[in-house]
Amino acid sequence: MPAASPNVSSALLSQGARPARFSARFWQLAHPLWLCPFRPMFALAMLSGWGLMAAWGAFLFWGWPLPAVAGGPFVWHAHELLLGFTLAAAAGFALTGVPEFTDTPAFAAAPVRWLAGLWLAGRVAFWCSGWWPVAALAASALAHLAFMALLLALLTPRLWRAPERRHLSFAWTLALMMAATAGFYADALRGEPPMRWLHGLLGALMVLIIVAMSRISMSIVNASIDDSEAARRAVESRQQDPEYEATRETRRYLARPPRRNLAMLAIALFTAAQWWEPGARTSAWLALAAACAVLNLMGDWHVGRPLLRPWPLMLYAAYAFMAAGYALTGVGLLTGLPPNAGLHLLTAGALGLSVFVVMCIAGYTHSGLEKNGRPWVLAGAALVAASAVLRACAYALDATALLMGAAALLWCAAFALMSWRMLPVFWRPRADGQGSCDGVLDTPQEAAFASAGSAPQSP
Template sequence: MSAARAVPWSPAHPLWLCPFRPFFMLALVAGWALMGLWGGFLLLGWPLPAVPGGPFVWHAHELLLGFALAGAAGFVLTSVPEFTRTPAFGARPVRVLVGLWLAGRLGFWYSGWWPLVGLAVAALAQLGLIGGLMGLLAPRLLRDPGRRHVAFLWALALLAFVAAGFYVDALRGVAPTRWLHALVGVWMGLIVIAMSRISMSIVNASIDAQVAADGRAREPYLARPPRRNLALLAISGYTLAEFARPGGPVSAWLALAAAAAALNLLNDWHVGRPLLRRWPLLLYVVYVLMALGYALTGLALLGGGFSPNAGLHVLTTGVLGLNVYLVIAIAGYTHSGLEKSGRPWVPWGAALLVAAALARASAYALAPAALMGVAAALWCAAFALQSMRMLPVFWRPRADGGGGCDGLPPPRPAPASAPRQSTCAPEALTTDS
């Protein structure tokens, strides 16, 4: 059956050309559909699936183990073969993982009617998905010379551990919210790990473009492991302290340390004019929001007069939402053989997500119900816009004649008077976190 005439569930359909396609599609649809249901619940009283822990647990679970996990799965299944210079994964294992993601949604949504069965199905599906990712990635990460990207494997293992803790508590009838807060820390750490790789390509491509434009040689950008390791240590310290003794002064000071460590990461990014180009600047904002989220959390815990949930929602709505949005745009276009530049809708969608994060954080000090609804609407608008622009890309064959996961061909070299700087692809990282 030709790709143009294949049904969506057929391996011949373009949706299965590369692992990011089905998972990014799920992340995009989940982005506006799940948040739309949440906004409807907040403003209009729409019913939500009755799950153990209530609607807030449903909302956090679906954001962290539904939307975010779909985006992360698409990223690692596509990027790890590229980083390790190994073949792309075939459609068969990817289809199994997609089925597990869907089963996880079905089981958790059903858990209110039959808690034991629903939670068991959700746990097996979600942990099976994360375990399946680890099983596919581990041989390539461990055999890679120097094991430069093995941090992805440890991050997934930690994600599985925390997710398992959530389901164990839920099955025991214990409030599982502490595990959801820990999941936020895991995602922040994974974002730091992933951003160090993504930025090596994006920032250096911007430096190369500036060198070609003005003929002035510049030093390449390097995401330095010591800064990354310090940020991971600070984030881990806050997450552990908040898990053991939530709301205490130790958590407050460690949150402020995490904010400082996030700002310290940005010292590597200050490369002059190349930073002001679209893609580096948008990625830069992710770390700015991370620093803001942890700073607000720390100040609130020290008696700042507002809820620490303001910082928490900057991390989830802002950092997590914007990171998934940008990864889908960058990897989705590049590995579909399309140029990601010249897309004016991208910064508009990013601005909507930043506004959503600020509105959600402000809700604790101003008009809670109204601003929560505004934040949900802005988030939905961003991912609906991205869905309209990118879902057709994932649904149709490549127009450039490239292979399933091939990226764009390398750019033309700069003039001889301005030697092209190294792009410092992820392989250049000599020390991993």
């Protein structure tokens, strides 16, 4: 490729780095918020992440009222965590990841705006269900089911047409989530306790984490291995050693399907048993089996020092919380201890940490920004992890309200920090001049030519 003059490259990079001015309102499709599907969905997730938890903490600490919904405040809390915060994050990831996995164009902004509107309608309608139980619950059910149906309608054709249909598990998992949501509202409208369906939805989300993590980890862990090997080669001056290069290739990380499928099967069996007969000893043993299967899955990650770098370690910690959550649930069911300790390791730990880290990875990468060198991410992940541990300890110690309030405060701090750092990124055009959901450009030269509207030529 012919080298561009320094003055030209600097001018082009300067042009790309300067945020473009825009006059569109945030609800208009011309606004940068709608540049990529993850932007509005991640924005809703991170704002609800601390906003909803702040309301829950105020209820626990000061007795502030929560929306009067079917099933009471604990159902509201679980519903909003799973069908509010997590659903928005999962939709943003799927809408951004599936085009990349299937090598298809990014989704248009118009249906994504519909999804955002349905998500907001679902929140408002559910919160009003204490005043108008039938009408508001029916409206909330329609909003949530329409959200998932539209999401499936967008994703499934691309997943089905992909070679070997390797990513179709996303569609199946979303279909299970939709079935659990329908069951929740069916029970709520009949006046039956609907919490069992939220536990089923949590199981489907654990499966979705494994499905998504297998794709993300292939990039993150192998990038860490590459960085570690590059530093090692620089020290040992072995860049030209063919034998060393051949050895390096054997160190690649692979997310092996047998281990992954075994973990998903064990989680599905536990979820089904707990839905059918909550608290049974069969559920206890299946929970322990799920913990063992997740620990077995984690064995793929043991690649040495590259695992100790921040990004792989944060993703690995999400699996550790998942294994610990199922283990503690199984022990609790066998011994009579409160099962909520294990449940909170799954929700605040595995679910919260994986959502936090994945939003950071996808949010920066697909905004054309380098994700490394951002210490606030590690600090935020530590806050989420500490929140999960405090929630689990709250049920083992005689300070439930105090520890739960402190856990809520740490969780809110993590997602408020994320909102402060990332919302401005989603609110403005890409600094590299690219459109849609393109990843980070590899070199300054590529960024310069991209800003100029042309591509570098091969020699």
